[in-house]
Amino acid sequence: MNLYQSNLYISDLDYVIENLDILNDMRGSSVLIIGARGLICSAIADILFRYNEKADAGIHIYLAGRDSAKIKSRFSRYADSEYLKVLEYDSDKQGDLISKLPNEISYIIDGIGPSSPGDINSYPLTSLYTNVALLKDLLQYADSAHIKGLLYISSSEVYGTRPEGGPFKEDDYGWIDILSPRSSYACGKRSCETLCACFSKEKNVRALIARPGHVYGPTARTDDDHIASAFALEAAKGHDLNMNSPGLQRRSYCYMLDCASAMLTILDKGMSGNAYNISNPESVLSIYGMMSQFADAAGVNLSISIDDKKNRAGDNPMPDSSLDSDKLLSLGWKGLFDAGEGAGHTIRILKEAMQS
Template sequence: MSKKIIEEDLKNIISTDLPWEEFKDSTVLISGASGFLPAYMVDTLMYLNKIRGLNIEVIGLVRNKEKALSRFANYQNRKDFRLLVQDVCSPIDCTDNIDYIIHAASQASPKYYGSDPVGTLSANILGTHNLLTLACKNSLKSFLFFSSCEVYGQVVYSQIPTKEDRYGYLDPLHLRSCYAESKRMGETMCLSWFSQYGLPTKIVRPFHTYGFGMSLNDGRVYADFVADILSNRDIHIKSDGMATRAFCYIADATMGFFTVLLNGENGQAYNVGNDLCEISIMDLANRLTTLFPDKKLNVVKDCPANDSGYLKSNVSRSCPDITKIATLGWQPKTSIEDGFRRTVLSFL
């Protein structure tokens, strides 16, 4: 089932009206390649080679070789894909002529913010520095930095949906800020390298993306819900369920990432999210139970879990304004129901 859904997603992605031919005979380095979001970009590039014969060489920079070999098992005998195993926080050991760099290596799960704040911020700052340094050694066509909607902090209600130039309160002395503050700095570094060295840097800010390949034990509520459904157990909510989030399906988000990489303006940031799929956590739980009525699952409200490593967000509502990326021709297409149905089925 997962193979069928992934192939359908990839067909939809490459059917997007983008200048895919610009990738022909190019080399693309993707940091954090086996992570949830960048892995679908790897899949897309490999699919372009298979369907359109673009002869793209994909270099996946990864820290965990075993995880990467598992995620990319289908590509191990292909000459157009190889792994570069090292920590992105160390100088990048790559002498290839690189055309595109996608920097997505980051600890995105909140469970790491409390247990490994130094590791969390290092990939976003030291890793960004190392990849920008590598980029300057090449005649780069485009550099894409994966930031986050977390950079907005706690914006006032009147600024939601949130435009790219609206920011709220973020406490630098709150441990959870190790992620958002370092993403902010990563963005500033990209802008600085563009301004001083003319490096063609672009930034995406993903909003609550879900789909095949996401970790079901990373602590985020929608991953917990999918894990509950797959285990045929009631969906458990450990809050009042009133916080709202705008959820974006992985195939839609991947189209957005490539749209910015290929068509985005240098030195600019773009929201990538689905503003039409903003929903409360409680409503999401209820909808998911109705998607699979044969399982006869209920929604159960629990006491908050005692997990000292997981630092919860104080943001009660998060929704992007996607007007800016829409001018590049991108719009998300997948509904909550269809996206989460495909997600659950993809894990079977």
């Protein structure tokens, strides 16, 4: 599947770039993106690559991951670009990535770490430790190299649960069962956020935190088992959708290019040591409501068959995870794709990409 064969995807990238003035501040810089094949980080990389194409911006883009061949395959359009540098590293070998970094990195975007519900439930230790260990190394590098900014991609799960539910502001925190292995994800993210705050205060490292809600879009990998990613792909293939719960949880959904533009805005304009929710006010709806958008866009059926025997240990424990986006909006960011348009574009782009 080649997203670059989709005219709509290229058009969406151009639309975002036209409305993202902060990209001018990144001209001639060097950006390190870790987790570059993921849903969010691949969208960020595509925005920067496309901006280079359109504006001759001269941004050097370092993409770090465990498999250089897969990174080059994902970004095949730019495989021969002088501005693409691929850094393959061993995530089990502490310090391996840092040893391969050049001195001229301007910005770091850390999007590594398991986020799949299945992986979190099956490998809680990896979920916790991978996040913390790598970020510590990156922050130490940021301190010694005097970079312009490090953005850590956290999660809305740091808020935990509370009786009144969302929308959560950045200083609203609820309860997390710290002895549940499922909490390894939320607790790991909380630990990483505290690391950012500590390096910001003690070392004057410009460290920023993004807390995305539920992000979706065609840049999701085909093995992504988040419900929005899995259902969008199935719907694009023409398959009917079936939910095994009522899907009543209220969530802040965000099209991946909106999320990517928000993160670049935070990296450029955000205040060090601060966290920013990422939520499009036009895309706050229930799980069922969002899945209905995918079904409608693809012309397939959506049904519910409740399975009381299903193991739900890996499910998100929050009944309402919607986010307040006022702090992000104060930076001048605005979402461009509401739930209907985002779902429709996701289905169309996937169909075009699968035909390539």
